Amino acid sequence: MxxxxxxxxxxxxxxxxxxxxxxxxxxxxxxxxxxxxxxxxxxxxxxxxxxxxxxxxxxxxxxxxxxxxxxxxxxxxxxxxxxxxxxxxxxxxxxxxxxxxxxxxxxxxxxxxxxxxxxxxxxxxxxxxxxxxxxxxxxxxxxxxxxxxxxxxxxxxxxxxxxxxxxxxxxxxxxxxxxxxxxxxxxxxxxxxxxxxxxxxxxxxxGGWRVPAVVADGLPASRYDHANGPIDLARLAGRRVGVLGHGASAFDAGVAALEAGAASVDLCFRRARLPRVNPHRAIETAGMMTHYPSLPDSLRWRIARHFRAVDQPPARHSFERATAMPGFRLHCAAPWLAVGMEGDAIRVEIPDATLRFDHVIAATGQAxxxxxxxxxxxxxxxxxxxxxxxxxxxxxxxxxxxxxxxxxxxxxxxxxxxxxxxxxxxxxxxxxxxxxxxxxxxxxxxxxxxxxxxxxxxxxxxxxxxQADHILPELRAYSEPDLSIPDDFEDTHGRAPRH
Incomplete structure (x- = not known):
């Protein structure tokens, strides 16, 4: 690394x-x-x-x-x-x-x-x-x-x-x-x-924040959380914590766990390497943000697929803070293949290795x-x-x-x-x-x-x-005076002078 x-x-x-x-x-x-x-x-x-x-x-x-x-x-x-x-x-x-x-x-x-x-x-x-x-x-x-x-x-x-x-x-x-x-x-x-x-x-x-089935089906509800929900961080003191995901919420959850006294945090994700480029910055222009829905369907679809394929990296400050903390470990190309209890420990199978935790956090976004x-x-x-x-x-x-x-x-x-x-x-x-x-x-x-x-x-x-049907009747009924003169002004002042 x-x-x-x-x-x-x-x-x-x-x-x-x-x-x-x-x-x-x-x-x-x-x-x-x-x-x-x-x-x-x-x-x-x-x-x-x-x-x-x-x-x-x-x-x-x-x-x-x-x-x-x-x-x-x-x-x-x-x-x-x-x-x-x-x-x-x-x-x-x-x-x-x-x-x-x-x-x-x-x-x-x-x-x-x-x-x-x-x-x-x-x-x-x-x-x-x-x-x-x-x-x-x-x-x-x-x-x-x-x-x-x-x-x-x-x-x-x-x-x-x-x-x-x-x-x-x-x-x-x-x-x-x-x-x-x-x-x-x-x-x-x-x-x-x-x-x-x-x-x-x-x-x-x-949709909503959902914990992947591999976690939810394999563990008691008390042994996992979603990163986009409440987490009792005090319970993680002295515990081994596993985090699934590579985005900002994954790194932020890992930092929060370590700051709360967790013994270790292992962050796992399936990609071979973390994203380096944030594609969202590329479309932050006045033209793109104003007129985006005017693009043809095919182009909007391909842009959305590009975001899905490339994704965005964690925020720099979150990444730097996490990777500088003792007890933080990063596992790339490490999808969770199987999750279950092994005695009082959580057993997580990843390619070529087995990890053991006391609690896990799914930072896996929304369904x-x-x-x-x-x-x-x-x-x-x-x-x-x-x-x-x-x-x-x-x-x-x-x-x-x-x-x-x-x-x-x-x-x-x-x-x-x-x-x-x-x-x-x-x-x-x-x-x-x-x-x-x-x-x-x-x-x-x-x-x-x-x-x-x-x-x-x-x-x-x-x-x-x-309310378009009311415009003309209301216009015709409008009677607020803009010029304040007597009603009989034209009778006394409006006649042409006689010679």
């Missing part, structure tokens, strides 16, 4: 060093700038009554992580005010940043923009400098994960966005011109009615399975998939990609059967489900600047066209 450079010591967070008043002043400045750019500023979507007698939402957003918050803020800027955010997580734990994400720093470059809508003071840099000072921004290479979570919390407060936490969406179905969304919380099951729904459900929006998503209970059999709309040439088939939804230009689902179930178009999948149709941009911090306007333009277009 090649020589590994010593790891930097990335910080999980940077302690604020500037007086809180600096952040308070920034907050006030941003709100003033938002107000200055708010023309036209009046709501324009006509209210609609729901079957329950209440006013229906214009847009219900499922998920209050970075994608959900940005969507809600963008709609607010566009005069769409009857929006609502729901999230299954407790307050403060929306998204992965303070739950299962374990990297010390973000993978995205710190200069990435997209959340600020052209207002630099709303962006990450100005927030970071107000909280930590300009010198800290210049010194940091990538933003600590916990600071990104704190930035999103501030962003939500700036826009005054409320979130209904602890709420799981269990189904979406048609209700006339509206959508009925079944929401379960601690208070029970409630149906909310909305014109449109956005699924900002993140990296597992097309694509629309039927596994509770919010897609009624939707999944009715929406078009790539396998329904595109037949790849010989040698280019991919069963996983074929199961992803074939989405429209604004991330909307399309009916599997043309002419039927047209209501599915009112649900927009701004999540990993859009990977083939729109590229890996809906869940990417770098992609939001270009992908989000496409989503929002599609939402507002649908809302606008739905």
């Amino acid at each position: 090649s020589t590994v450079r010593p790891a930097r010591d990335p910080r999980t967070s940077i302690a604020p060093s500037i007086a809180p008043s600096a952040l308070d002043r920034l907050t006030q400045t941003v709100r003033e700038e938002i107000a200055l750019l708010a023309y036209p500023d009046r709501p324009w979507v006509a209210p609609a009554a729901g079957p329950d007698g209440g006013t229906a939402l214009d847009v219900l957003i499922v998920g209050a992580g970075q994608s959900g918050l940005l969507t809600a803020a963008a709609l607010k800027r566009e005069g769409v005010v009857r929006t609502h955010l729901v999230d299954a997580a407790p307050p403060g734990l929306e998204g992965p940043w303070l739950s299962f994400a374990r990297m010390h720093e973000l993978r995205s470059p710190k200069v990435t923009v997209g959340s600020e809508f052209g207002l630099p003071n709303l962006g990450l840099r100005r927030w970071f400098e107000a909280r930590h000072g300009r010198a800290a921004w210049e010194a940091v290479q990538r933003v600590p994960r916990t600071d990104w979570a704190a930035y999103l919390a501030w962003y939500r407060a700036v826009w005054d966005l409320s979130v209904e936490n602890g709420t799981q969406v269990e189904d979406i179905r048609p209700a006339g011109a509206l959508l009925a969304v079944a929401c379960r919380s601690g208070a029970g099951l409630r149906t909310r009615y909305a014109r449109l729904v956005v699924l900002a459900t993140g990296s597992d929006g097309a 694509v399975d629309l039927a596994a998503r509770p919010e897609l209970r009624s939707l999944h059999p009715r929406v078009a998939r790539w396998g329904d709309r595109y037949a790849p040439p010989p040698g280019e088939a991919d069963a996983r990609l074929a199961q992803l939804p074939y989405l429209g230009p604004a991330f909307e689902f399309l009916p599997r059967d043309p002419g039927a179930d047209d209501w599915v178009r009112r649900v927009h999948a701004f999540s990993s489900a859009s990977t083939v149709s729109h590229g890996p941009h809906a869940t990417s911090i770098a992609g939001h600047r270009h992908a989000l306007p496409r989503l929002v333009r599609g939402l507002t277009r649908t809302l606008f066209l739905a």
